[in-house]
Amino acid sequence: MTGQTPTQTPAQTPTTAERIRSTCARATGAVVAIDGLDPTPTPLVHLLCDGSAALTVPASSPLTAVAATTEAAGVQAVLELTDYAPLPLREPVRSLVWIRGTLRTVPDREVPALLDLIAASNPHPALLEVNSTRGQDVLMRLEIESVVAADSTGAESISVAGLLGALPDPFCAMxxxxxxxxxxxxxxxxxxxxxxxxxxxxxxxxxxxxxxxxxxxxxxxxxxxxxxxxxxxxxxxxxxxxxxxxxxxxxxxxxxxxxxxxxx
Missing domain, CATH: 3.20.180.10 (PNP-oxidase-like)
Known part of the structure; x- marks a missing residue:
């Protein structure tokens, strides 16, 4: 993130909230971390309308075991999203997003409905790995408390309401x-x-x-x-x-x- 971007007027560049929504939609470099454990990769990050984020993690990961022991209380966690440039550049990271909150495992009885809700707008392949016969991934929910984004121009904090009010860029998928x-x-x-x-x-x-x-x-x-x-x-x-x-x-x-x- 060493590039230098000239100052633009608001009409000429996405808002920080829009950029975060686009990064969440791509989620190509997402990890979730809690104290005492190495970061755990998560292939899916989906912002829900209640201000929480649904994500999937490997069923075999230490994070899954810790989250299971905390039950309803949850555990403090940080979701880190890295927005990589699509081309091999000397400095490939375009921006970073940190989403902090309380992480809980979604109860089994709620998983099917939540998967259907996510798939309706984001039919991500990772959804097929949740509660599958292979049992590879577990569905979790992060109750968001703070959001910070950083790029070559600096860092900015975004409210949950501001994040919910923004949309991903229409071209982010392609x-x-x-x-x-x-x-x-x-x-x-x-x-x-x-x-x-x-x-x-x-x-x-x-x-x-x-x-x-x-x-x-x-x-x-x-x-x-x-x-x-x-x-x-x-x-x-x-x-x-x-x-x-x-x-x-x-x-x-x-x-x-x-x-x-x-x-x-």
Missing amino acids: ESAWLQHLDAEHRDVVDRLASRLPGALRNGHVRPLGLDRYGVALRVESADGDHDVRLPFPHPVDDMTGLSRAIRILMGCPFLNGLRARRV
């Missing part, structure tokens, strides 16, 4: 595949976007870093360090048609900037 495809197959597009960078940064190695409804982020890896730069869209976009148009405008396509082909 961001990784889209950026990987852009980097591997469309370097001409990356080069056109890089032409928008300040002159001092154009000599570095430019890679796609992020995508959201407000714009594209580029990482410049150079001899003097790493630099992150956001290229904001003219307006927020919500679908692939709007995204394609916004990218073409950033690339400098004249016809999408209001000009029309001359009739002959």
Whole structure:
């Protein structure tokens, strides 16, 4: 998280709560920790409307055994989410999220209904491992008490109400595949976007870093360090048609900037 992102106006960048929701939706680097134990990986993190988070952990983990002994009282835990860049960069971590609260095992009688509730909006493969014949994973609930997010610009605390009031970015599920495809197959597009960078940064190695409804982020890896730069869209976009148009405008396509082909 050593990149340097220029200050943007609120309309040009996701709110911290939106970024956290997107990170939760991806949950590619999530672990849950309690005192005295090594962090335990959790493949699923799902924010519930009551302000708690459902997560799965291996049935064989020491964490599961400790949580079982605490029963209804629960145990204090910290859920850490690491948002990794989709591409292999020198500094791959884009942001970190820490969610602190009380962790409890979901009672067996409540598991089927909660699994159905989660699957209705997030049919994650990890749900199939809960209470399966192989008994690999256990469903737990974290009663959230505090949320903190940190990136290259600093750290910020978010209220549970603020988190519940935000939505994941509409492109968060396809961001990784889209950026990987852009980097591997469309370097001409990356080069056109890089032409928008300040002159001092154009000599570095430019890679796609992020995508959201407000714009594209580029990482410049150079001899003097790493630099992150956001290229904001003219307006927020919500679908692939709007995204394609916004990218073409950033690339400098004249016809999408209001000009029309001359009739002959």
